[in-house]
Each structure stands twice: as C-alpha cells, then as structure tokens.
Amino acid sequence: MRGPLDFDIEDEGERWQEVGRRLGRLxxxxxxxxxxxxxxxxxxxxxxxxxxxxxxxxxxxxxxxxQTGPGLxxxxxxxxxxxxxxxxxxxxxxxxxxxxxxxxxxxPAEESLMLxxxxxxxxxxxxxxxxxTRDPQAYAFExxxxxxxxxxxxxxxxxxxxxxQEVDRLFASEERQLMGERIKQELQELLDRYGxxxxxxxxxLQEVKPPxxxxxxxxxxxxxxxxxxxxxxxxxxRYANEQIPRAEGQAQKILNEAExxxxxxxxxxxxxxxxxxxxxxxxYLGETVTAARLYIETMEEILPGMRKVILSTExxxxxxxxxxxxxxQERPMREGGEGR
Numbered sequence: 001m002r003g004p005l006d007f008d009i010e011d012e013g014e015r016w017q018e019v020g021r022r023l024g025r026l027x028x029x030x031x032x033x034x035x036x037x038x039x040x041x042x043x044x045x046x047x048x049x050x051x052x053x054x055x056x057x058x059x060x061x062x063x064x065x066x067q068t069g070p071g072l073x074x075x076x077x078x079x080x081x082x083x084x085x086x087x088x089x090x091x092x093x094x095x096x097x098x099x100x101x102x103x104x105x106x107x108p109a110e111e112s113l114m115l116x117x118x119x120x121x122x123x124x125x126x127x128x129x130x131x132x133t134r135d136p137q138a139y140a141f142e143x144x145x146x147x148x149x150x151x152x153x154x155x156x157x158x159x160x161x162x163x164x165q166e167v168d169r170l171f172a173s174e175e176r177q178l179m180g181e182r183i184k185q186e187l188q189e190l191l192d193r194y195g196x197x198x199x200x201x202x203x204x205l206q207e208v209k210p211p212x213x214x215x216x217x218x219x220x221x222x223x224x225x226x227x228x229x230x231x232x233x234x235x236x237x238r239y240a241n242e243q244i245p246r247a248e249g250q251a252q253k254i255l256n257e258a259e260x261x262x263x264x265x266x267x268x269x270x271x272x273x274x275x276x277x278x279x280x281x282x283x284y285l286g287e288t289v290t291a292a293r294l295y296i297e298t299m300e301e302i303l304p305g306m307r308k309v310i311l312s313t314e315x316x317x318x319x320x321x322x323x324x325x326x327x328x329q330e331r332p333m334r335e336g337g338e339g340r
Contacts, residue, residue, distance in 0.1 A: 042077050043077055045078065046074050046075045046076055046077045046081070047072065047073075047074050048073055048074075048085075050068055050070045050085060051070060051085075051087075052070045053070075053087055054070065054085050054086060054088060055067060055068070055069060055070075055086050055136045056073060056084070056086075057084045057085075057086060057136065057137055057140050057141075058075050058083050059081065059082050059083070059084070060076070060080060061079075061080065061081075064137060065081075068083075086132055086140050087132070088131065088132050088133055089131055091129055091130070091131055091201060092129070092130055092146075093127055093128065093129050094127070094128045094130075094147055094151050094154065095125075095126070095127050095128075096111060096112065096124070096125070096126045096127075096151065096155060096158065097111050097112025097125040097126060098125045098127065112124055114159050114162040115159075115163055116167045116170060117164050117165050118166045118167055120167040121210075122167060122208050122209065122210060123207070123209040124158060124162060124207075125205070125207045125208075126154065126204065126206060127206060128154045128187070128200065128203050128204075129201040129202045129203075129204075130198050130199060131198075131199050131201060132197055132198060132199070133199045134197050134198060134199040135196075135197030136197060137197065138197030139196060139197035139198060140197075142195055142196070143195075143196050146198065149191070149194065149196055150191070150196075153187055153191055153194070154183070154187055154203070156190070157183050157187045160186075161179050161182055161183050161186075165179065168222070171208060171223060176208065177205075179205065180202075180203045180204060180205050181203075183203045183205075184202065187200050187203065188200045279294075
C-alpha cells in the first residue's frame, strides 16, 4: 500500500534526467553551482518534524524501516525514503445514528434502527472515541479507511448487544452505561482481530428512542410508572430509615429502664438482707429482749390505733389481779400528759 508521500521511482528518474539536460546547457562554474544548490535542496528536503502527539513512520523504497518520536528528524530524501506522520494520541470519533449538524430529522433508518431481544424496534445513537496508540504502523499501512472500519465494526457489535436486551432495560441509563462497557470490550477485540492498531477509548450510547411518536408516548407512560414505582420505593426506604432508629431507641430506653429497675430491686433486697443480718446479730446478743421487741413492734404494726395490754407469758395467774377497766380509763390521761 502506498503512503501519501510515496513517489514513483520511474517518474522521479525522468525528472532528474530532465534536470541534467538543463544543467548541460549551462557552462563552467555556473552549472556546477546550480548543481550544488539543487543537491543541497534535495538533501535538505529530508528534514521533517514530528508533533508532540504524533509518530513518524519512515519507509525506504516503500518498506517500513523505523519509527520516530516527537521532535526534529532527518530521513534520506525522496525517492529513497519517505515518512508518514500519524497522530497517535489524538482522539478521533465516529458517530452512529446521530444527525449531523445542520440537518433536520432523523438519521438514516438503516444505520440507527435496531431490533431488541423482545422484538421491539428502537433508534440507537452512539459515539465511539478512539486513538492509534495500539499499533500506529498497522493503522498507517494495513487499513485504507479507518473511519469506515470502526463504523462497520461498531454497528455489528451494537446490534448484537441490543438484540440481547429487552427494550425496557435499554431505556434505563444505568443499563446503557453497562452495555457501553460491554460494547467497548467486544469492539476492541474485533478491531484487534482485524489488525487495525486502533485503541477504543469509550463507547457512549447517547440515546435510545422508540421509532414513532405514538410508541414513544406509550414508552413515556411506562417510564413514568417505573419512575413513580422507584420514587415510592425510595420514600418507603426513607420512612423505614426514620422509624427503625426511633424504634431501636425506644427499645433501648425500655431495656435501660428494666435494667435500672432490676438494679434497684437487687439493692433493696441486699439492704433488707443486711437489716435482717443486723437483727439476727442483735437477737443472738439478747434473744429474750429482741424477741419481745420484735413482738411489740409487730403488734403495733398490725394493730394500729388500738388499746393493747401486753403481758409476759410467765405468771399468767396475775391477769386476774389486774383491773383492766381501770387501766383502760387511765390510758387517755397518760397520753394527754395529766399524770401516770
């Protein structure tokens, strides 16, 4: 394949023969001076410059011999060597199904109409971005029309991916992003098999639309219902997120109150046990006195506000000698402070 700077060797030889015939008409030093100038210009024509994002591919008699990076370089003048400059890192784009600027209406149907997995027809608009960092030599010498190859390969891969999806999923932006990643991977594998030297940077599915306005309106209704469903799900989740922490807080509060009640009952029981232990120790020090005091306190507690006469169990015959009626009459006087 010939590059843009290749020359025909036979045409170039005829050109040099014509130059020699013209120089032969000149005589003496003038002819030699003109010849030196021409040779110098011919040698100087081998100087070339490669830009920062470019790479130079040098061919000798039509065969690739070396690659040069950015900067000022020299090659043997034509027709011995030639150079092809390739913009290696510059991003290039191919649009599929996108209406060009200045045109009205839809893109060509054969390019953008695709069939989904559930037998629906949709319009698909996509943009493929790429550069030539994978293999500049293959890009320059092995393919004739890179844009056409990328376009056809991308159409084949996109149609395959669309045919695997249901139409409802294609309308979801998240699914389009995932499908764009799958298309990028498969497209790169296909271009590598073709030996194009192209590196796919990104595949962006701009829009997926129904084929007619009537169908579009029906799909819009479906999308609105799906959005309402998602909105209600989000609202329910938000309500759950509000109520669950509140219920957890109330449960923790009840647990804390129960724990506090448990601790208070334990302390009360421990206090009662300590008091009983003290009483038991007093009882052991004086059993008779302690028993009498406990008996009197118990009687006061279970018979409040009543007149009581407590006698010892020993010497019960003394009861007949006591004038109980007189004792009960004298008790109010003692309580009022008039005497004993």
